[in-house]
Amino acid sequence: MMEVNRKELLLEAGKANKRLVAIVCIQEKDIFRLDYIFGERGEDITLTVRAPLKKPVVDSIMGTFPVAELFEREIHDFFGVEFHGNRRLHDKLFLPEDYKGPPPLRKGGHKHA
């Protein structure tokens, strides 16, 4: 597992030159931890980005990894994390179109970003 900041993410991901497997969002005390998992079983690398709970914004990597578009939209739906550069981020993926409530997996009633 390697900690990177928002700006370094794409550079490090490009260096790894592996397939994006999944993005996992975990809510810890006052931050969101985003684990980007690349590569095959046993040879995988994890890049970790942290975003503050109050205003969680990270850069999208869908330009380099097209599959990230859906992963990011899912995380936006359920946690309200903003991915800067993802054009279809605000189209609901799993939640109903007219859903107005807080992000359902987020702990502690925040409004949808």
Added chain:
Amino acid sequence: MQRVCGICPTSHSTAFLDCVERGMKIDPAKKVKLLRVIELELERINSHMLWTGHMANILGYKMLFMFFWKEREHTLDVFEKITGGRIHHNFSKLRSARFDLTKDMENFMLRKLARVEKKVKGYLKTFRSDSIMKARLRGVGTITKDGAERMGVVGPVARGSGVNIDVRKHIPVYRELGFEPVLEKVGDSYARTLVRLRETLQSIELVREALSEMPKTRLPKWGSFAGATFESTGRSEAPRGEDFHFIKAENGIIKRAKIRTPTFSNIISLEGMLKGREIGDIPVILGSLDPCFACMERVMVVKDGKAEDMSEEEFRRKYVGNNIPSVCPTH
């Protein structure tokens, strides 16, 4: 965990157990690994037969569709015999399996598989020689090797384009059985069909080899993850591709679970495949990805410790505008 999907329940339970066992640093006995190989491969045979029948139906071959589903019944019989369940079958336990295979079960399995193998070989010949099949599938929904790598597709869709991705080749017990991924080069719907049919025959062979290598020892005791604290990832090769699980547990309680099903990775490539094709090709292209929307669409609402499974429509009717309890997507 097998309730995630009705076609690939074992893949999910295996990926979950891979996750927990890696997190708790447990290495199951060879016998247990071989039993998991058998169940995973039987599941692959079942799923690929179901898919090929469905594809034949899309192409208008109702009879071939029925033939494939008739053979699929035999694999369901095998599941019923060895696990007790035809659809939501599960065999795996932490560090062990529910029970051992008896001689009677083994013979039943081998007899049924011999029949399925004979029939699938015949059907493969049909797919290879029939000119209408080729006309409908060749050059339809092509994704190149570079495109497949860039899009991050998994499973037979990637292998149909010549991308060598398979979780099984990273698992030692499969390497010992001499496993090599099935690859095709062209990347169109026809290549994906051939990959799945060839994989069915390969899986039958893998089950036979796993049975012949099975040690005659007793099964170890089931494990438990009571009190365990770990954070881990696990994978298995589901019939549709790589299935990924992430579990974070504290003192034996799961705090965060994330499942990335193969369809979620594959569906993004659909847009590029559809461009420039005719309306009549849409079902063929979508079908050739073997999408499993069942595990993409549902949500499970957990309220006061009780789980409630529902569709998007029901969820909307019941909860939109109200206070929402914690919602666990089945993803």
